[in-house]
Amino acid sequence: MHSVELIEVGPRDGLQNESRLLSTVDKIELIECCVAAGLRRIEAVSFARPEKVPQLADAEDVMASVPRVPGVSYAGLVLNRKGLYRALAAGVDEVNVVVATTEEFSRRNLGVGVEDALKSWTEIAAEAASTGVRTTVTLAAAFGCPFSGDVAVEEVIGIARRIAEARPDEISLADTIGVGTPDQVRRLANGVRAVAPGVPLRGHFHNTRNTGYANALAALDCGVATLDVTVGGIGGCPYTPSPQGNVATEDVLYALDRMGVRTGVDVNAVLDISAWLSERLGREVPALLGRAGTFPPTT
Structure with missing residues (x-):
């Protein structure tokens, strides 16, 4: 594989579980810095009900700047058409729609x-197709x-088959609570690809x-x-004990850079x-590269 597309989801999935709320100004600065670093797809906001996710209640204000x-x-x-209408009015380029794989998780989440x-x-x-907005189903x-x-x-795979009938631009396989293993990744990726031919797959781990x-890395191999x-490796599902966050942007970049895989992102x-x-959140982020440094060391 010569290149990989990285989607920065820290401004949305990373921040939604933080106890310290970042200001709108800080969120915009975070996004600006991600763009300057070379990230070209950014999941910036959530249009879930503000009272359910107060960390992301300022979606319209963020998108405006x-x-x-x-x-x-x-x-x-x-999550629904009401959310879509808010997203379209705010000027998003793409929407990420969540469909859970189990009844209880779907109802609770x-x-x-x-x-x-x-x-x-x-x-x-x-409705999204009529506006030209890109759609991902997670x-x-x-x-x-x-x-x-x-x-x-x-x-x-059965749920993915039904999702594919409405022609998403992308399907994301999400290990929401961090329990998966590489053999599962291969089985799921191959199975979903078989029932959704031509639909690009995305991994969320x-x-x-x-x-x-x-x-x-197993996802890339298949x-x-x-x-x-997620910058810093923040985030994590609130329904799992001791969530450790998403895979960190910098830690993934280190591996890909050493493998000679192009991303266009400056580690x-x-x-x-x-x-x-880390300063804004008042705690050390989980990512490891900032502690150990790049290799060979750079100045």
């Missing part, structure tokens, strides 16, 4: 059952559910049990060319962002 740079695409998380989530996706797909808890336990690969990076990453710039983020 993000830098509009040619080639940079901003995504917003939406999204407030609706799986069937209703699939119906919402179908409605969103039709299969949440695709590797395991905090309430129902293991999720059968066949169940995930959490490092809760220290398998996130192995899973990310043809997934797009990965979600040293990301390290600076991570240090800034």
